[in-house]
Amino acid sequence: MSNISIKTAEDIQGMRVAGRLGAEVLDYITPFVKAGVTTGELDRLCHEYMVNVQGTIPAPLNYCPPGYTPYPKAICTSVNDVICHGIPGDKVLKNGDSVNLDITVIKDGYHGDNSRMFLIGEPSIQARRLSEVTYECMWLGIAKIKPGAHLGDIGYAIQQHAEKAGYSVVREFCGHGIGKVFHEEPQVLHYGRPGTLEKLAAGMIFTVEPMINAGRREIREMGDGWTIKTKDRSLSAQWEHTILVTETGYEILTQSTGTPPPPAFIAPPTDIPQPANV
Template sequence: MAVVIKTPEEIEQMRIAGRLAAEALDYIGTFIKPGVSTNELDKRIHDYHINVQGGVPATLGYGNPPFPKSCCTSINHVICHGIPDDKPLKNGDILNIDITILKNGFHGDSSRMFTVGEVSPQAKRLIKITHDAMMAGIEAVKPGATLGDIGYACQTVAENAGYSVVQEFCGHGVGRDFHEEPQVLHYGRRNSGIKLEPGMIFTIEPMINQGKRHLRILADGWTVVTKDRSLSAQWEHEVLVTDTGYEILTISPATGKP
């Protein structure tokens, strides 16, 4: 499958979808506290996407086996694709919420890390370095750069901090389809892989482990955890390649910060 270069009209629709994804993450962050279950958060996201934003949660029913919820909630040693359930969040947990809204035929895809109550300094550092790794990858985006430049930037930040990069999961092109080409690895070599062109839109979403990079997938077919049960963190933005560099499509409207 070829990389889809978006038209100006498609880019405008992607800006709308990206903003809605960011708004939903702003909204759900206000409800995260000890004692709340991820099922409660999932229901709020589902209702917000449909009743407030006029879109649909693209994760619900996606894939094989069909994903059963409207967002992914990955806690502590869960790397990605955690399924919301009735277990209450605890003080000290770290939580990634990954949402994708489908609006007017286009996908807005983003995830953020949240803290539950007071978390350890080690957990805070992992969250910060993972965000730094994502931003380093984003800042490598410009016409003529390569996918390898993005991966190298993410990997360098993470490994210099003593962490490891998950290699089995990656960012992806996004647009009318939830997952499009290209695949965006979060490790790699400079000047390798395809060259970036204006009009490309893809996610950069490094998954960074406090321990080793190795993982296992649970029996539900979705939940991915660190093999050594070390903490894992992830951030995700949708990024447009512009004529001069990049534009982040999923910046928080509440804070104006990526």
């Protein structure tokens, strides 16, 4: 028996609000993500925006899963070969860098979790392509979401697209159920086989957040206990949305005015009314 929670109508409404606010932090910080800024300054700006403007709580701050030390900052800033959980600090972003900003806010007890890639100045062709393919991977996974589909369908779609491009999928970190709890069941693997793992049902909410490496998939953990890098020092990229399984498909909960549109090859979800032909 699956222990994946099915959210109530009240939960879903709370998650829509939290998701939108999480996305709006990324909208707010976008103009500041440029050469010369430190990751610590980006953290400070996001933290102040969350607390003072939104009235939200930064979920990562002092977050402490078993076996970890408390996470010391409000956001994660993962630059170049950092796969995830990069701790903001004195690092200055420079021309050609790529950085993932991972933002989770808590509003009225509900979590809104999303991340975007930012390319600084004139990125290399490789960095741009890795970010684009990773974004496509996320969306190809999301497009599989509907009641009766399986979690393995999502992972398979992501893995196929990444490996076809010559990239690798990080195995140690995955998407996750989310609601009033930051990380809950299910685990959403970004690799796998179609028709395997849990069956999806309307009312489930989870993240899809593939971490794709330009080189090999192996990781190494830094001495701070949080920062994860590629073992071969190759570039890594990640994109993330929080998704609701609807009666007919899916709904992106981490939507805002600045949210990048889906790739052109992704059909709109069937439960969003399309404009009539005139």
